[in-house]
Amino acid sequence: MFRQLYFRLSPKGRRIVRRLYYFPQDLFARIFHKSDPLVPPKGMTFVGSGNFELIGDKFANHIINTIPIRPEEIILDVGCGIGRIARPFAKILDKNGQYYGFDIINYGVNWCNKNYKKYPNFRFEYFPLINDLYNLEADKNAEDFEFPYPENSFGLVVLISVFTHMQKNEVLNYLKQIYRVLKPGGYCYATFFLIDDEVGQNLFPYTFDDYSLHNLKVKNANVAFRKNFIMQQCELQGFITETTFKGWWNNGHPTDAPDFQDIIVLKKPL
Numbered sequence: 001m002f003r004q005l006y007f008r009l010s011p012k013g014r015r016i017v018r019r020l021y022y023f024p025q026d027l028f029a030r031i032f033h034k035s036d037p038l039v040p041p042k043g044m045t046f047v048g049s050g051n052f053e054l055i056g057d058k059f060a061n062h063i064i065n066t067i068p069i070r071p072e073e074i075i076l077d078v079g080c081g082i083g084r085i086a087r088p089f090a091k092i093l094d095k096n097g098q099y100y101g102f103d104i105i106n107y108g109v110n111w112c113n114k115n116y117k118k119y120p121n122f123r124f125e126y127f128p129l130i131n132d133l134y135n136l137e138a139d140k141n142a143e144d145f146e147f148p149y150p151e152n153s154f155g156l157v158v159l160i161s162v163f164t165h166m167q168k169n170e171v172l173n174y175l176k177q178i179y180r181v182l183k184p185g186g187y188c189y190a191t192f193f194l195i196d197d198e199v200g201q202n203l204f205p206y207t208f209d210d211y212s213l214h215n216l217k218v219k220n221a222n223v224a225f226r227k228n229f230i231m232q233q234c235e236l237q238g239f240i241t242e243t244t245f246k247g248w249w250n251n252g253h254p255t256d257a258p259d260f261q262d263i264i265v266l267k268k269p270l
Helices: 001-008 011-032 052-066 084-092 105-115 168-181 225-238
Strands: 074-078 098-103 120-125 154-159 182-192 211-212 222-224 240-245 262-267
Touching: 052 084, 074 084, 074 168, 084 098, 084 120, 098 105, 105 120, 154 168, 168 182, 168 225, 222 225, 225 240, 225 262
Parallel strands: 074 098, 074 154, 098 120, 154 182
Antiparallel strands: 182 262, 211 222, 240 262
């Protein structure tokens, strides 16, 4: 019931509700605790529930244990949010490594640019793309967006909870852009909600040909794709699928899976 009411609000309204809800906790933390300068106030985060630090660290550890990452790696964080993945990589990358992040929400990017001034090799950019969950104040869309980076630039592209809030043609364009900017031999680490014959659709009751929606009024609230469709599109783009990890979203309770969402690790051939 609360979730349905929440989705009836505009993106700006949802951010105001979150700031108000967490205001007492954020005020208490500001007064009585010395906080990590790379951890934002709870009311400013927009990357889902859970502990900002623990989830960021868990993802970073899983990435470096799954993919051969060097301290001098050049990384692109698509949908960087307010720095949940950037924070642990600030410890993983050395001064020769580079981190680029971009997002469609400006205040998260602004916060990161302010708080990462001690890390000159970290860059955050805002690109206003329309999305009915996050940004209605834009006139461009992800389906036509071209990543503003040269070909063969990155050794790793990360997308955490990005494809889960995008429509079909937007996902296909991003797969194309990722392949273009990855170096030969580079990796893409991305999360999805993947549906197959063994996975039910309780969270996604509105079914279409290749995908299902959680909410018809806010179509980007949560989006699940047919697993065979996504794997086929990745192959058609030229990717090699290195490995997949099933999330625990369909079980309804945490398991030993790496994350709530499903994970696909792709590689651009040499």
